[in-house]
Amino acid sequence: MSMNSIRNLSRRGFLNMSAAAGSSLLLPQGILSSALAAGPLPAVAEEEAVIGFGHVGPITDEGWTWSHHQGLLAVKEAFPKLKTTLEVENVPYSADATRTYRQFVSEGANMIFDTSSTGDFLHQVVKRAPEVAFMECNGHALMDNLGWYYLAHWYPTYVMGVAAGHLSKTGQLGYVASFPVASVYASTNAFLMGARTVNPDATLQTIVINSWFDPQAATQAGTALIDNGCDFLFGIMDEAGYLQVAEKRGVWAAMWNTDIRRYGPNAYVSSVIIDFKDFYVDQVGKRLAGTWTPGEHILPMGGGVDRDKWGQNVPEEVGKAADEVREKILGGWSPFVGELKDKDGKVRVEAGQKMTELELYNWDWSVDGVSGLES
Amino acid sequence: MFGSYRLQRLPSSHAGIALAARVAAIVIALLVAGIGIALAGMNPLNLGARVITASFGSAFGMEDLGVLIIPLILTGLAVAVAQQVGAWNIGAEGQFYAGAFAATAIGLFVPGEGPLILMLMFVAGMAGGAAWILVPTLARAYANVNELITTLLLNFVATLLVYYVSTGPWRDRSGMANSATPPLSTDVPSFWGIVHWGFPIAIGLAVLVAAVLAFSRWGYEVRLVGSNPSAAKYAGIPVRKHLIAVMLLSGGIAGIAGMLEIAGTVHRLQGGISNNFGYLGIMVAVLARGSPIGVIFSGALMALILNSGIILQTQGLTTSIVLAITGFILFLTAIGDELSYYRITREKA
Numbered sequence: 087m088s089m090n091s092i093r094n095l096s097r098r099g100f101l102n103m104s105a106a107a108g109s110s111l112l113l114p115q116g117i118l119s120s121a122l123a124a125g126p127l128p129a130v131a132e133e134e135a136v137i138g139f140g141h142v143g144p145i146t147d148e149g150w151t152w153s154h155h156q157g158l159l160a161v162k163e164a165f166p167k168l169k170t171t172l173e174v175e176n177v178p179y180s181a182d183a184t185r186t187y188r189q190f191v192s193e194g195a196n197m198i199f200d201t202s203s204t205g206d207f208l209h210q211v212v213k214r215a216p217e218v219a220f221m222e223c224n225g226h227a228l229m230d231n232l233g234w235y236y237l238a239h240w241y242p243t244y245v246m247g248v249a250a251g252h253l254s255k256t257g258q259l260g261y262v263a264s265f266p267v268a269s270v271y272a273s274t275n276a277f278l279m280g281a282r283t284v285n286p287d288a289t290l291q292t293i294v295i296n297s298w299f300d301p302q303a304a305t306q307a308g309t310a311l312i313d314n315g316c317d318f319l320f321g322i323m324d325e326a327g328y329l330q331v332a333e334k335r336g337v338w339a340a341m342w343n344t345d346i347r348r349y350g351p352n353a354y355v356s357s358v359i360i361d362f363k364d365f366y367v368d369q370v371g372k373r374l375a376g377t378w379t380p381g382e383h384i385l386p387m388g389g390g391v392d393r394d395k396w397g398q399n400v401p402e403e404v405g406k407a408a409d410e411v412r413e414k415i416l417g418g419w420s421p422f423v424g425e426l427k428d429k430d431g432k433v434r435v436e437a438g439q440k441m442t443e444l445e446l447y448n449w450d451w452s453v454d455g456v457s458g459l460e461s
Numbered sequence: 462m463f464g465s466y467r468l469q470r471l472p473s474s475h476a477g478i479a480l481a482a483r484v485a486a487i488v489i490a491l492l493v494a495g496i497g498i499a500l501a502g503m504n505p506l507n508l509g510a511r512v513i514t515a516s517f518g519s520a521f522g523m524e525d526l527g528v529l530i531i532p533l534i535l536t537g538l539a540v541a542v543a544q545q546v547g548a549w550n551i552g553a554e555g556q557f558y559a560g561a562f563a564a565t566a567i568g569l570f571v572p573g574e575g576p577l578i579l580m581l582m583f584v585a586g587m588a589g590g591a592a593w594i595l596v597p598t599l600a601r602a603y604a605n606v607n608e609l610i611t612t613l614l615l616n617f618v619a620t621l622l623v624y625y626v627s628t629g630p631w632r633d634r635s636g637m638a639n640s641a642t643p644p645l646s647t648d649v650p651s652f653w654g655i656v657h658w659g660f661p662i663a664i665g666l667a668v669l670v671a672a673v674l675a676f677s678r679w680g681y682e683v684r685l686v687g688s689n690p691s692a693a694k695y696a697g698i699p700v701r702k703h704l705i706a707v708m709l710l711s712g713g714i715a716g717i718a719g720m721l722e723i724a725g726t727v728h729r730l731q732g733g734i735s736n737n738f739g740y741l742g743i744m745v746a747v748l749a750r751g752s753p754i755g756v757i758f759s760g761a762l763m764a765l766i767l768n769s770g771i772i773l774q775t776q777g778l779t780t781s782i783v784l785a786i787t788g789f790i791l792f793l794t795a796i797g798d799e800l801s802y803y804r805i806t807r808e809k810a
Contacts, residue, residue: 174774180733181726185525185771192521193775205641206729210655265640266628296624296732450634460629
């Protein structure tokens with residue numbers, strides 16, 4: 087992916103662009119850039135079309151994979167005559183992913199969604215199947231038949247960080263991380279930056295568990311963080327493991343993906359709520375109509391990602407204070423403006439400089455106060 | 462009147478019966494799986510046909526099998542070789558990672574590319590695997606520490622070491638890959654689709670090891686050590702020396718599997734690359750009854766089973782069912798193997 091192919095636009099800018107480009111206003115998708123040199127793939131009759139989804143976890147996780155499965159159900163509802171939909175759960179981050187996606191191609195898939203960035207393992211298949219449209223969630227590469235999509239989760243995360251700043255007594259926040267990857271850097275940084283607007287001394291301890299779905303490891307990490315003095319847990323897990331720990335230990339927790347407050351009603355603060363349904367329906371529609379081109383999509387807050395309704399124990403004034411920040415962001419304000427220093431004190435974003443959506447998406451360093459991520 | 466039948470255990474199993482038991486195990490497992498699938502509301506015959514056409518009916522399917530078979534033959538061979546000298550190498554998984562790790566170090570940090578680097582990576586992979594089994598080997602040879610435990614425990618160390626370097630100091634900083642090293646500069650070239658030269662190397666190694674064991678004096682001595690260490694010692698065979706050499710060879714072969722997987726198939730070092738090949742190698746070796754030539758066939762069978770698993774998943778079966786079928790086949794095979802030591806005799810009244 088050459089950087090020249092990407093137009094760095096402000097959040098507001100790209101919303102305008104997608105509207106101007108004729109995108110339905112019901113689908114406020116942030117389209118950073120689309121269309122490479124190659125023309126769109128030819129149209130496919132709905133009765134002939136095969137759509138494939140590869141998931142990182144089980145669709146019963148009530149979180150990330152469940153949400154993408156809802157997207158597939160929405161596609162089936164919108165296009166009831168589809169010949170087949172293929173869905174594989176627990177696609178590992180290994181050469182088995184390549185085998186799975188090759189099998190999708192063998193089954194005649196016209197469009198394949200990889201809901202968890204399997205990178206090269208997917209790209210090997212993309213190159214061998216030029217007639218198939220591929221979309222990689224949290225991907226980073228753009229090819230003639232491969233685009234990517236993700237969410238601007240850093241905004242609702244920042245909002246929840248503000249709430250954490252109010253709620254945490256010790257100022258020690260804990261984070262259950264999957265891998266030291268861009269989405270985790272963006273998530274940890276945004277969360278602490280939000281918290282520090284309230285408590286400038288707040289810190290964030292991170293534990294990396296090398297998985298997106300490992301309830302046992304997430305539970306252990308949550309326990310260790312609380313033992314270390316954290317009284318607010320956040321993380322980027324596909325399931326509710328550490329919420330149950332927080333409930334049992336009487337500390338706060340914020341989550342990802344869906345409303346899972348019933349696993350810890352007292353501890354629950356909010357979630358990064360995700361919704362890919364409209365996006366998937368739009369993408370499949372374009373593929374069928376023969377207008378799909380590989381694009382880079384970051385769904386904005388309010389258009390695919392948001393914070394969940396505040397938990398029952400979150401004081402009203404805390405929710406209100408955080409929501410004021412949310413309103414400001416929805417109005418076009420960005421909290422991600424320099425001067426920002428990394429954990430070694432080096433200035434990474436100059437004073438007054440605003441980080442672009444792509445910079446936020448590709449964040450690969452920790453802000454001062456975040457510990458535990460290798461950089 | 463029925464009491465006159467009795468089971469008799471034979472000193473050695475009958476090869477024909479063992480083979481028949483294997484076939485029966487697979488057929489029974491598939492029948493049971495078919496009934497389960499039918500109960501789940503799907504048509505097992507359609508699914509079976511689907512698996513066969515997808516595996517053998519297209520270049521894509523055959524290529525997938527060709528790639529999958531490489532690490533399975535090699536880890537199976539690693540376990541089978543150790544069995545020849547009477548040792549259980551449960552650590553092929555760790556040696557696989559250690560080999561991949563060492564080969565990656567060459568690929569990332571030694572400048573240049575081409576055949577020379579590839580040779581270096583191959584040697585490094587083998588050395589990495591051998592180094593990973595060195596301590597368990599010496600502990601077994603000099604202190605009689607059970608290698609089952611030591612080789613197994615080192616698997617976790619190697620797995621976590623690879624996770625650490627690929628998400629830490631060696632990680633790709635270009636933003637193009639999650640939790641993996643940058644791509645290696647040198648690849649094992651492919652000769653048919655995605656099937657690379659690891660395929661003939663794996664088969665060649667199995668044949669070579671089998672030939673050395675069968676036809677050389679050294680091989681004869683090793684087999685003697687494996688079947689009767691006391692007799693071997695009495696005959697003046699250097700038992701300890703042979704044990705060390707064969708266990709290091711076993712680790713080295715598993716290391717080569719890791720090197721080929723990295724340089725031929727995956728191209729980046731990262732956690733999870735092994736796909737449990739090290740553990741599956743134990744199954745491959747058991748199915749082959751420890752025969753180095755046999756692992757070529759049991760490795761192929763295992764590749765077919767694993768690939769069928771992927772095909773069945775795209776047909777809507779969950780991973781758990783596929784794993785259960787795989788486990789069931791192996792379970793029945795193990796029973797069949799044991800049964801092949803018995804025969805039913807009828808006593809004269």
